[in-house]
Amino acid sequence: MKNPEAFELPENLLNKFAKAKKLEWITIGYLISTIILMYLVMGSSQAMKTAWLEDAMGLIPAISFLIASRIAYKKPNLKFPYGYHRVFSIAYLAGAVALFAMGCFLLIDSATSLLKAEHPTIGTIILFGKQTWLGWIMILALIWASLPAVIIGHKKLPLAKKLHNKILYTDADTQKADYTTAFAAMLGITGVAFGFWWADSAAALFISFSVLKDGYTNLKTAILDLMDRHPVHVDNQKNDDLVEDIKAKVNSWDWVKEADVRFREQGQVYFGEVFIVPNHGADITHEIENALKILEDYNWKIYQVSIMPVKSLSEK
């Protein structure tokens, strides 16, 4: 068995993890600045309100990543004999539920505002001694709310793939696409400037759909992971071939007649079992001891494996 006190990540990923944590702190600072700015200029625009709440929701993955990362690497103990790896999956589920609920609320809110034909009233603001229509300032705020987010998102994305961390990946992926919702809000405000009152609610509706869609996708992924499905890649949700690689590797050993494996995700890492039908005359305990070493050194994601010698493989 691998020393349970060993840190989850290998040496070369430790600095990636530190970098990810730093980026999430930057994200929080940046989002707070955005949320304050948007709140100050939002006026009675539905699109701005929706974009503002969407940005506020963006804090959840960043905060939950940072909290989870403090817990996930605690040593296993009598109360939690498998360690705390799964805290990432739980944080991910909680964030997904919140996002999904907010998506539903925003969708209803925006649809109501469109159906009631709410005309957004947007007045003027004195900025640096000059009187300006607040709508233009809203667009400036939206530029601040989108472009830096795209840059931060692009920086986090490769880290998330390497760390096999879903919260980080979703966070990066939504931020990277943040400009679409900001653009929608900008179009809404510009529409209002040209006298199309409905542009505002329509933009809000578009943003709500995008929040709801993200919420739904995350919720689905979070639930499927907690259901212990076959491990998948964080980016494309395709099966991770690592599991099949291990099966092939185990089957190639001399002392193994046939073998089957199963793994499940526990946050960033995989836990699983290997069932082996040994050849006659194999020194089983010795071989298993060896095999455990080989498998746990095979890839950092393979965190804990149990090997079970059996007479025959059960049909699945």
Added chain:
Amino acid sequence: MKNKAAGLTSLLISILLLFTSCNLPKDPKSSWENAKKEGLRVGVIDNPPFTNTTSESFSGTEMEIINNFAASKNLEVSYLKGNESYLIEKLEKFEIDLVIGGFTKKTVWSKKAGVSKPYDKKHVFLVPKGENKLLVKLEEYIHQNLEYEKS
């Protein structure tokens, strides 16, 4: 990536500057254009000292502001006396352009009407919802001509 973002930002800001130089925002229901052609229709609620409708010709501090505002923009003004719910309903139907009578910025009508910025830190005028050009013109007048803004 950063260059792209910087390029995009400057593009957006230049579009924005182009817009601000245009005659925007517009009114969805053309309240301002109609006021220029047919005069500003003002609903007045009796609320001294802001508005006083007991005598033949209406008077009050807000009457003065609106008269001066209309004069500065060369608008005819017509006044309609009434109670709050009647006049707000007319405002909602875009049948009048302003409602005055000592409303404060915390007015209960803010869901049914657009609220201008206060002309004396507290009191506001009501405009039809979403008639942003009318609102901008009124607020420009408030900003340029009323004392508290200048000090």
